[in-house]
Amino acid sequence: MTTTIIRGGTVVNADRAFKADVLCVDDKIVAVGQNLEVPAGAVEIDALGQYVMPGGIDTHTHMQLPFMGTVTADDFFSGTAAGLAGGTTTIMDFVIPNPKQSVLEAYHQWRGWAAKSAGDYTFHVAITWWDESVHRDMGTLVREHGVNSFKHFMAYKNAIMADDETLVRSFTRALELGAIPTVHAENGELVYMLQQDLIKKGITGPSAHPLSRPPEVEAEAANRAIAIANVLNTPVYIVHVSCAESLDAITRARAKGQRVYGEALAGHLVIDDSVYQSEDLEFARAHVMSPPFRSKHHQEALWQGLRGGNLHTTATDHCTFCAEQKAAGKDDFTRIPNGCGGVEDRMSVVWDAGVNSGKLTPSEFVAVTSTNAAQIFNMYPRKGVVAVGADADILVWDPEATRTISAKTQYAKGGFNVFEGRTVRGNPSHTIAAGKVVFANGELRAVEGAGRHVDRPAFAAVTAR
Missing domain, CATH: 3.20.20.140 (Metal-dependent hydrolases)
Incomplete structure (x- = not known):
């Protein structure tokens, strides 16, 4: 079991922003609230002064x-x-x-x-x-x-x-x-x-x-x-x-x-x-x-x-x-x-x-x-929200972090970047995907094959033939 808690950040969803901790167990968010108890052995991320947003x-x-x-x-x-x-x-x-x-x-x-x-x-x-x-x-x-x-x-x-x-x-x-x-x-x-x-x-x-x-x-x-x-x-x-x-x-x-x-x-x-x-x-x-x-x-x-x-x-x-x-x-x-x-x-x-x-x-x-x-595309609320029951796909976003975009430092291939030389303020300090920290303070921890196919149910159909 993988347990991760994000402490002290401001959760930002599409409808509102509020101070809260976010607790993830395996690939799901299981609690969102203030002063959550930290389970033994949990990975703890300090989000003080940062935003906590859906991936x-x-x-x-x-x-x-x-x-x-x-x-x-x-x-x-x-x-x-x-x-x-x-x-x-x-x-x-x-x-x-x-x-x-x-x-x-x-x-x-x-x-x-x-x-x-x-x-x-x-x-x-x-x-x-x-x-x-x-x-x-x-x-x-x-x-x-x-x-x-x-x-x-x-x-x-x-x-x-x-x-x-x-x-x-x-x-x-x-x-x-x-x-x-x-x-x-x-x-x-x-x-x-x-x-x-x-x-x-x-x-x-x-x-x-x-x-x-x-x-x-x-x-x-x-x-x-x-x-x-x-x-x-x-x-x-x-x-x-x-x-x-x-x-x-x-x-x-x-x-x-x-x-x-x-x-x-x-x-x-x-x-x-x-x-x-x-x-x-x-x-x-x-x-x-x-x-x-x-x-x-x-x-x-x-x-x-x-x-x-x-x-x-x-x-x-x-x-x-x-x-x-x-x-x-x-x-x-x-x-x-x-x-x-x-x-x-x-x-x-x-x-x-x-x-x-x-x-x-x-x-x-x-x-x-x-x-x-x-x-x-009918993935909500599995995706697109920081809430109990949603997938633990979460960004800890540092609004003051700056970086200058360059093909020399990107992870993508192709050897070119259309945003080359643009300095941006606001970057993820941590990316959590399916409950696992996959990017932390500049270190990429991506695992080949860890991604999952997301099934998207049909909407209410006019007929079903």
């Missing part, structure tokens, strides 16, 4: 992802270990079947890869094609494998893009099963056309990437996904909202009572599109992700969305490629593997840019980094 949930990662002819640098062990160092105790990754690949086969493939995870993990499953087997497999995934969300790429033409028919069929099936559809909102036809036009004009470097994916391309797809969901009466979750126009679409729909949820990436909150104009082409390629980083006014819009409750979660889209992998697109920007890191730094970046600036309160920070994700 972070990154709703969007891609570990060990085969993509654009290569595989991401971080596998499930290195990626989740890096997350633990930064205070993220649960990741939500993606099963992405190849076109015509059995959805169940792909799911079991990803589950095998994820067995080495150091922290807890769960999956969104992408619907990249459609026939009756996909309809059947979605039911099996929901009923037997704890999946309650399905991803739809509206981009990546000639690869994994879902057309409107697939969206309609999959959204309808998700509603029947009590699952929530999620979408990558970019008009893949427009992106493809713009890419080809830019290449014909001889604009082949990374500066072309944001030109091929302007905000209007994202907004059109977001509006279309929201409209389809509205007609079908299904909720919908829009991943990596990067621009004011997409946020406007979400805000309008929510004002009319539609269940639409939005996700913001830590990178989109603090990095602007000037990175693509760098004369250092390796640097510019390292920032190629989709949607791209936007001009500064979009960042303020995203912060307003988080404050105003129209954006609900923060994530990273952690998808790391090294310089050699990114160099596959040195002569053609469309061949640059899309993706950036961040799972290790999201919590500190959002705290520093959000809480320290007054944009977010500590409780709002907990909501957008953990609690809202747990509630939207």
Whole structure:
């Protein structure tokens, strides 16, 4: 039996903050209160002057992802270990079947890869094609494998893009099963056309990437996904909202009572599109992700969305490629593997840019980094709260601790960090996952295979066929 007590801190949940000790036995929180008795043999953590918060949930990662002819640098062990160092105790990754690949086969493939995870993990499953087997497999995934969300790429033409028919069929099936559809909102036809036009004009470097994916391309797809969901009466979750126009679409729909949820990436909150104009082409390629980083006014819009409750979660889209992998697109920007890191730094970046600036309160920070994700994806109150009965996934957060982010000191692989050189104030002193101290004062104690798959029950279904 492992017993851990956190003494003298201020517990911060999404709804309130209060002084309390927190007692964990094995992988559960068993007591929250003042002056708790310390059991014999317990690991004791002094949290005086610090916050005690639920472990972070990154709703969007891609570990060990085969993509654009290569595989991401971080596998499930290195990626989740890096997350633990930064205070993220649960990741939500993606099963992405190849076109015509059995959805169940792909799911079991990803589950095998994820067995080495150091922290807890769960999956969104992408619907990249459609026939009756996909309809059947979605039911099996929901009923037997704890999946309650399905991803739809509206981009990546000639690869994994879902057309409107697939969206309609999959959204309808998700509603029947009590699952929530999620979408990558970019008009893949427009992106493809713009890419080809830019290449014909001889604009082949990374500066072309944001030109091929302007905000209007994202907004059109977001509006279309929201409209389809509205007609079908299904909720919908829009991943990596990067621009004011997409946020406007979400805000309008929510004002009319539609269940639409939005996700913001830590990178989109603090990095602007000037990175693509760098004369250092390796640097510019390292920032190629989709949607791209936007001009500064979009960042303020995203912060307003988080404050105003129209954006609900923060994530990273952690998808790391090294310089050699990114160099596959040195002569053609469309061949640059899309993706950036961040799972290790999201919590500190959002705290520093959000809480320290007054944009977010500590409780709002907990909501957008953990609690809202747990509630939207039906993991609450197992995850997302410091309370009796919850998983013992806990951060002891030092609001005054500073560090300068650098690829030289990160645990994540890939050899690059989009937050390079940013000094952040507010970092975890301790990360506890499933009741065990896995990060303490700069020392990472991640254990390969210690992470658990998190089953997420279906929501109340319209029908159950």
